[in-house]
Every structure is written in C-alpha cells, then in structure tokens.
Amino acid sequence: MSSSPAPKRRLDVRHQSTERAAQARGGRRAARRRTSSAFRPSMATIGALALVAAGLGSAIISDRTDSGTLSGDYQALSADASSGGFDVSRDFDRELLEEQTKAQADQLLAAQQELQVATQAKADELKANQWVLPVTGYHITGRYGTTNSLWGKGHSGLDFAGPSGSTIVAIASGTVIAVKYSGNCGNMTQFQLDAEDLVIMYCHQSRQVVKVGQHVVAGEVVGYTGSTGRSTGPHLHVEVKPGGGHSADPEPYFHDHNVYP
Incomplete structure (x- = not known):
C-alpha cells in the first residue's frame, strides 16, 4: 500500500495558494506605485504657478498702463517699504533720511524764531502797557x-x-x-x-x-x-x-x- 501521493498533492495546492497570494500583494503594490506616480501639485508648485500667472497678467496690463501710473505705483511701493512690505536699497533710505532730517531741522528753527519774535512782541506790548507809581513815600x-x-x-x-x-x-x-x-x-x-x-x-x-x-x-x-x-x-x-x-x-x-x- 502506498501513502506518498496524497501529501504531495496537499503540498502542491498549498504552494499554488501561496503564489497566488504573493501575486495579489505584488499587484496591489504596483497599483499603489502607479497611483503615486500620478501628478499631485505641492504647495510650492501651486505658488510657482501663481507667480507665473501674475507675471503674465502684469505683462498684459503693462501694455495698457502709462508711465505716470507706473511712477505713482513705484512711489507707493517705496513708501510702503517703511512698513517692511518691500525691500528698498540702503542708499535710497539714507538719502531720504538726510533730506527729511534737514527739512525737519529747518522747520524747527523757523518755529523757534517765530516763537521768539512773538514772545518778544508780547513782552514789548506788556512793557508798553505797564504803569507804575511816579514816586514813593508820598x-x-x-x-x-x-x-x-x-x-x-x-x-x-x-x-x-x-x-x-x-x-x-x-x-x-x-x-x-x-x-x-x-x-x-x-x-x-x-x-x-x-x-x-x-x-x-x-x-x-x-x-x-x-x-x-x-x-x-x-x-x-x-x-x-x-x-x-x-x-x-x-x-x-x-x-x-x-x-x-x-x-x-x-x-x-x-x-x-x-x-x-
């Protein structure tokens, strides 16, 4: 009596089942890889696309904008630089600071001179209106x-x-x-x-x-x-x-x- 054929068939079935499971797992991994390779825009990509769009828009608008408007926009941007919104060169800042400091000093000097004149005029007025007794011991x-x-x-x-x-x-x-x-x-x-x-x-x-x-x-x-x-x-x-x-x-x-x- 022979007993060997039955165990072999059980081993073959078990082997085939393992191979099918491995193939199924491999298929799922391949599918995930294909899905991952699909285009997913990152935040950086979105930002870059926005900048490109803005640049294209500026190019289109610039054809319809005169130099006066652009100059005004530049001045507005320069003024806004003081709030930290834009970067302005150090040379520009220094020149503006010196100009405004001199203007401020001139205004202060003029105000002081005006006050001095007004004070002197008031003093002269008070002095002119001051009366005193002509004699004492009378x-x-x-x-x-x-x-x-x-x-x-x-x-x-x-x-x-x-x-x-x-x-x-x-x-x-x-x-x-x-x-x-x-x-x-x-x-x-x-x-x-x-x-x-x-x-x-x-x-x-x-x-x-x-x-x-x-x-x-x-x-x-x-x-x-x-x-x-x-x-x-x-x-x-x-x-x-x-x-x-x-x-x-x-x-x-x-x-x-x-x-x-």
Missing part, C-alpha cells in the same frame, strides 16, 4: 476837580506830596516831548506814551534829567520833586491829557493799569 494832597483859593475853578491833576528831592520815575514807556520851565507848573516835563494816545505831564520838579526826544520806560528816573512854580510845598503834580488836549482825571487811568495812588 501822600495825596490834591485830587482832580477839587477847588480852593489856589486852584480856582478846579484842580487839573493829582498831587503827590513828599520830601523835596525824592526820585520821580516815568509811569509808563514813552517819548519825552517837552522839558522846560512853564509858569505856574515850574519845571515841567511831558511824555507821549507808546501804548496809548496820552500825554503825561509832571510839574514843580526841583530838577529834570531827561531831554526832548528821549525814550523812557516805566520806572526810569526822569527828575526829582520840588516846589517850583505856583506851589505851597514840595510835591509832584501829575496830569493826564488824552490826545494831548485838555486834562482828565488821572485816577481812572491809573486804575485801568492796576495802579492805585
């Missing part, structure tokens, strides 16, 4: 409009009585228009004020130290108190003449400039 012995046997119809000014030889100063800035001896006024000095159409008159001085045409400022020494002319004692008589005409009450003018005799 007491008022006569006011505007009062009457007595000496003044007749009414007193024409404001009297500051004090020791003879006391310093007299200009009450405000102005120009000296008269320095002389004038009858009842004795030694008299007149000033045309800078800031207002007013003439200030000082009377009864013992001595004057200014001359006609001289410019004086508030607080500057112009003379010394005395009792020259028609006077009963050393004092300074002050008159205010609007427009250089008739005398007016001095006190409201003093008060308008925050000076209160």
Whole structure:
C-alpha cells in the first residue's frame, strides 16, 4: 500500500495558494506605485504657478498702463517699504533720511524764531502797557476837580506830596516831548506814551534829567520833586491829557493799569 501521493498533492495546492497570494500583494503594490506616480501639485508648485500667472497678467496690463501710473505705483511701493512690505536699497533710505532730517531741522528753527519774535512782541506790548507809581513815600494832597483859593475853578491833576528831592520815575514807556520851565507848573516835563494816545505831564520838579526826544520806560528816573512854580510845598503834580488836549482825571487811568495812588 502506498501513502506518498496524497501529501504531495496537499503540498502542491498549498504552494499554488501561496503564489497566488504573493501575486495579489505584488499587484496591489504596483497599483499603489502607479497611483503615486500620478501628478499631485505641492504647495510650492501651486505658488510657482501663481507667480507665473501674475507675471503674465502684469505683462498684459503693462501694455495698457502709462508711465505716470507706473511712477505713482513705484512711489507707493517705496513708501510702503517703511512698513517692511518691500525691500528698498540702503542708499535710497539714507538719502531720504538726510533730506527729511534737514527739512525737519529747518522747520524747527523757523518755529523757534517765530516763537521768539512773538514772545518778544508780547513782552514789548506788556512793557508798553505797564504803569507804575511816579514816586514813593508820598501822600495825596490834591485830587482832580477839587477847588480852593489856589486852584480856582478846579484842580487839573493829582498831587503827590513828599520830601523835596525824592526820585520821580516815568509811569509808563514813552517819548519825552517837552522839558522846560512853564509858569505856574515850574519845571515841567511831558511824555507821549507808546501804548496809548496820552500825554503825561509832571510839574514843580526841583530838577529834570531827561531831554526832548528821549525814550523812557516805566520806572526810569526822569527828575526829582520840588516846589517850583505856583506851589505851597514840595510835591509832584501829575496830569493826564488824552490826545494831548485838555486834562482828565488821572485816577481812572491809573486804575485801568492796576495802579492805585
């Protein structure tokens, strides 16, 4: 009895089955390779295609764009470079920086000069409008409009009585228009004020130290108190003449400039 043929057939069947499985696996791998070899665009490929398309579009548009538009676009791109969007040469940046820095410095200097002029003008205005008391150590012995046997119809000014030889100063800035001896006024000095159409008159001085045409400022020494002319004692008589005409009450003018005799 022979038993060998049956095991051989089982081995042949098993071998054939293994070969078919291997062939099936090989077919699947080949199919995957064929699929992998198909065109799959990467991100880089997509970007390159976009740039090519953009270039073609620019070439087409450039045929329809004038040089002025292109120049404007270039300036816009150059300006945008400051935000980091575009690359601009270092030489261009340096030239622009120097130009703008100089322009800025010139503008700053002009502003400073304008401010200085304005400040000086304001200082001159304030200085011209500043009033001060003409004397110190005084007491008022006569006011505007009062009457007595000496003044007749009414007193024409404001009297500051004090020791003879006391310093007299200009009450405000102005120009000296008269320095002389004038009858009842004795030694008299007149000033045309800078800031207002007013003439200030000082009377009864013992001595004057200014001359006609001289410019004086508030607080500057112009003379010394005395009792020259028609006077009963050393004092300074002050008159205010609007427009250089008739005398007016001095006190409201003093008060308008925050000076209160």
